[in-house]
Amino acid sequence: MGVVRNVFKRKMRAFLTIFGITIGVFALVVMGGLAEKLNLLVDGGVDYYKDKVLITEGGSGAAVLGSSPITTDLVAEIEAIEGVELASAEVGMVLDDDPTAVTFGIPPMIVGDDLRWLEIPDAALRIADGRELTVDDSGVAVVGADLVAMLDAEVGGTIELRGETFEVVGIAEKTLAGTDTLVRVPMADAQRLFHATLPAALQDVLEPETLALQIVAYAADGVDADELATEIAASVEGISATGPEAFQAQVVDSMAMFNTIIFGVALVSLLVGGLSVINTMTMAVAERTREIGVRKAIGATSGAIMRQFVAESAVIGVTGGLLGLGLGWLTTLALNSAGDASATALFEVTTRLALGSVGFALVLGVLAGLYPAWHAARLDPVRALRYE
């Protein structure tokens, strides 16, 4: 009884102690939110790459950039390789043509492709509003969820992409992955825009109609995409082919390190908060020695005393946790909306992160309360009653 009132009786001390936990949880929520968002991007990537081989120019045969550019002609050649279900050519470029613009995370992109992958079941992006592109389209765009605010896009309206006007025919559903920051346009439009970005010397040599930046080969059912990558690299000159393992090795492994560091930093600050809870509860027990004697005199068991103080400590933990979560969540919302203009939503406070942070603060409160509470529970009632 009176758990909450006991905690808040010493207002300044309660505030400071709770604030210690709040800072820790705040750090956990904000930094964890960053890690969660990046994890989602990586998961999206893992999922995207798991049955695909990406073919880009380069490889052993490539001498200089552009000397052996990928063209859409390669699509047929790659599709002829055994184990390739389908191949699809893509052209992409960053959305922002200002080279000085710095973005953190994945920059928004303009992408065009031949839409051949639409034949693959479940491959299609879900469209939240409007429709998907078709092969007959021209001058239209499907906008990724995170770009809607930045481009002020709505279905039926128009947007400017590198000086050209496009009609928005669809808005993609939010995937939390890389596709949220893509504007997808018909292949020919993307080829034309891309061609315009090339140095004049290359513009003369290359035909926009056959330009491609990468070709995505879809592995047939039961075919290992990594083995397929090796095979494609061996049978086509001047390209490099990467399978899912390469992505795994580069991104997933460094992500694991990043996660460890971020959560480690946040946990350390939480543990410091936990120490201040131990300190506060120890002081509370000392101050209330006489009260503990009285409680025992009127029949409290040691267990009841223990529960009383652990409960008070848990209240400190949960209050600090909820405040930290609220503060952290508001901060990520503010940072995300500040990033809206450049479509860099960097933070995702997932349900598991929210529950986990508050749960951790609760557990920390309980653990921090255990020793002081145990100390209180085993006080000799007679001594405690004589205590001044």
Place this chain on the structure above:
Amino acid sequence: MDPIVTVAGLTKRYRLGKDNYVDALRGASLEIARGEMVAIMGPSGSGKSTLMHIAGCLDRPDSGEVHLNGRRVDQLRGRALTTVRGREVGFIFQGFNLIPTMTALENVALAAEYAGASRRDAADKARSLLELVGLADRMRHAPTELSGGQQQRVAIARALVNDPAIVMGDEPTGDLDTATSAEIVGVMREINTERGTTFVLVTHNPEVAEVCDRTIHMRDGIVEAVTA
């Protein structure tokens, strides 16, 4: 006589250092009858509080026997001791010792909850006892909003909430002025008469002893005399 408390040959030594100790009790014996109201008097340090704590199951003697309400309790320890204390004994202290963050009602109900009553039953019992001690209109007040006399009435209600066989008061009027002191002793005497609850009151105040049936005089850790 039907004794509610029998104490025989109690000793208790407190160690202060290696060769340094205090014999708080050196063979104290006494008997208190059911339904009695007795005072314990004696100089400071004569062992009154120690005797009361041991008889009330708050502490254990080094040797000697204690029977409380027909049961030998001097060997009990831990949880068994706590249970007997909670059910059979009510304590009242000099400094009132209410829990400052709780209302009068919650203070009284707490003792009932510790004895295993549900929250609701505890509150019901607490309410009727606060009415009994004349605090029907002060139940929701915090201790700091009550006078010394009112706080001690709350403490009396708290001591009674589990219907104990005996209530022990350690200088329960020590912090009260003469008039209030008489009033509080009057409340206890009334409860003693009407409900038959046994009261044992350690006191320095002859006027309190005057109201009681008998007075037990202690000196140097033993019961020196009993006067009617």
